[in-house]
Amino acid sequence: MLKSKICELLGIKYPIFQGGMAWVADADLAAAVSEAGGLGIIAGMNMNGEQLRAEIKKLREKTDKPFGVNVMLMSPFTPEVAEVIVEEKVPVVTTGAGNPLPYIKKWTDVGVKVIPVVASVALAKMVAKRGATAVVAEGGESGGHIGEANTMPLVPQVVDAVDIPVIAAGGIADGRGMAAAFMLGAEGVQMGTRFLVATECNIHPTYKEKVLKAGDMGTVVNGRRIGHPARALKNPFTQLFAEREKDLTSTDEELTAFGTGALRKAVKEGDWEKGSFLCGEIAGLVNKEQTCKEMIEEIVAEAEVLLKNAASRIQ
DSSP states (O other): OOOOHHHHHHTOSSSEEEOOOTTTOOHHHHHHHHHTTSBEEEEOTTOOHHHHHHHHHHHHTTOOSOEEEEEETTSTTHHHHHHHHHHTTOSEEEEESSOOHHHHHHHHTTTOEEEEEESSHHHHHHHHHTTOSOEEEEOTTSSEEOOSSOHHHHHHHHHHHOSSOEEEESSOOSHHHHHHHHHTTOSEEEESHHHHTBTTOOSOHHHHHHHHHOOTTOEEEEOTTTTOOEEEEOSHHHHHHHHHHHOTTSOHHHHHHHHTTHHHIIIIIOOTTTOOOBOOGGGGGOOOOBOHHHHHHHHHHHHHHHHHHGGGGOO
């Protein structure tokens, strides 16, 4: 069976993380992933402390397996969320959208495993030096907010730069991607787009339908002008956003306001005209709805076969 250091560190069966996708990664999805042997992650997004506590309680009613919480560090509720994580003895924290350094020691001192999402070698080295358990090296192929580097060049450079486990993310949705990540030196993978179409994922049916129908050129990146590039499915919203982004008479504040609430419209309402359907470039390989257990076991089995047979390609 495919195992790695991250499985031992976190007490999980398979080295697969579910991405902490805002408005998507709720207790239902995270519990299903954890119960299936991966690491399910609740998206903290803009929850306050008590809202997060309620979601953690809901997850624990569904599984006793390890899980994580993703902390969006730009949220105004981060200080109280940080306290709830300590009080609830959350096993794992992943972080994004900000600097986790002020919180790492607070969490690690009480046994929380801290695994920041990084988009550069510099940030990976910084958090490793300050006590991070591992890092998620996320390439620009990912859905949602992205950095500049792509997964293939980013992951091995991060692996060489730090002495803690590296989880690969961005453009991974099947066993081939997982096997490739291990060959790059990763100890596991994080996936978001594949889990969008999980049976246990509570997004609007239209969202799932659009992901399943997407092809290899089905996504686009908006938001570079305002410093928050994000990858989503091409739709009327992204087209209008691109037009406004090119229009120099439109201020950055107006552009930001235009995008506010668009993800919620996609996830909760399935609004194809006005919603932002965050999705990775790998969507063209995501073509069937399955349970989290079916997904994880299929991906791991495929990766195991590929890794075992890799030597046969050498003569």
